[in-house]
Amino acid sequence: MQLGTRWAVGEQPPSSLPEVVAYAVSTVEEELVATDVETDGWRWTLTWLEGKPVVELDDGTVIRYNQAEDSATITQPVEPESTDYDEV
Structure with a gap:
């Protein structure tokens, strides 16, 4: 049995992660920095x-590992698009 863990954005991910997953984490974090998203906490x-x-x-945002392909898939939440019917 493996136990999970938590760590703050910007900290080193656990060494138990496959390299491709750790790379996906850093990719997401780089995108957050590039788009000026406030990630404190x-x-x-x-x-x-x-x-x-x-x-x-x-x-x-979720990152899943595919062991057969040694790949990671990043799924980001989708923000709903506003329509003419949205309240102002």
Whole structure:
């Protein structure tokens, strides 16, 4: 059984993460910096599902590991687009 952990944005991710997942974490963090997103107090949460890491950021971004391909998939939350019917 593997236990998960949490760490702050900008800190070193756990060494138990596959390299491609750690790279995906840094890619997300670089994008947040580039777009001036305020991340004070944001944390990553690592859980292990069926022996594979799943990493989730407080904003809902999820990184999943595909062991067969040694790849990581980043899924970011989608902000709803406003329409003419949205209240002002």
